[in-house]
Amino acid sequence: SSEEPGANVTGTSDMSPVQEQLELILELDPSVETIGIVFSSKEDNSYVQSAWAEDIAKEMGLTIETATVAESADIKSAAESLDVDAYYVLTDNMVVAGVESIIEVAEARGVSVVTSDAGSVERGALASYAFDYYDMGVQSGKMALRILEGTAPADIPVETSEKIYLTLNPDAAERMGVTIPQSVLDRADEIVE
Numbered sequence: 001s002s003e004e005p006g007a008n009v010t011g012t013s014d015m016s017p018v019q020e021q022l023e024l025i026l027e028l029d030p031s032v033e034t035i036g037i038v039f040s041s042k043e044d045n046s047y048v049q050s051a052w053a054e055d056i057a058k059e060m061g062l063t064i065e066t067a068t069v070a071e072s073a074d075i076k077s078a079a080e081s082l083d084v085d086a087y088y089v090l091t092d093n094m095v096v097a098g099v100e101s102i103i104e105v106a107e108a109r110g111v112s113v114v115t116s117d118a119g120s121v122e123r124g125a126l127a128s129y130a131f132d133y134y135d136m137g138v139q140s141g142k143m144a145l146r147i148l149e150g151t152a153p154a155d156i157p158v159e160t161s162e163k164i165y166l167t168l169n170p171d172a173a174e175r176m177g178v179t180i181p182q183s184v185l186d187r188a189d190e191i192v193e
Helices: 018-028 044-059 072-080 093-097 099-109 118-122 133-148 170-176 182-187
Strands: 034-040 063-069 086-089 112-115 127-130 165-168
Touching: 018 044, 018 086, 018 112, 018 127, 018 182, 034 044, 034 072, 034 093, 044 063, 063 072, 072 093, 072 099, 086 099, 093 099, 099 112, 099 170, 112 118, 112 170, 118 127, 118 165, 165 182
Parallel strands: 034 063, 034 086, 086 112, 112 127
Antiparallel strands: 127 165
């Protein structure tokens, strides 16, 4: 388990805060009922994240529609194939690299794009709720120091990021026809201009 990793193992996990990300989608547009996820058929982590998102969404009364792609050239048509009220982008390397294709479809349809990385917001997505890899490195360094000071790795629980950053792009919101609530703007760690 992550609380008691056992053996000679510990560390930090970069698993996305899926629940918080789905909640953000609803905060941005409470009328959302169906969320689209496009992911690479070549990334096992994306299958795991997608399944997790489906489970959490179901508990929230939401539906997830998915489309898989084998190459980046298929991202736009995959996004177009989904009849959804918003798009959610996982930490899927291929899809993040081609996120502009999803953004283009979302803008044409007037729906939001929430991502798992702040870089995509700088490239035109509406919002992200994401951890910072630099911060995770510092957190891992603190764990390493505990080991150097004599704590057995097996006695140090696996940790998730201590801070999740909310990044918003008001220009993208305007292009997508979404009004960012003041309560969300007030919580933003970064607003992309």
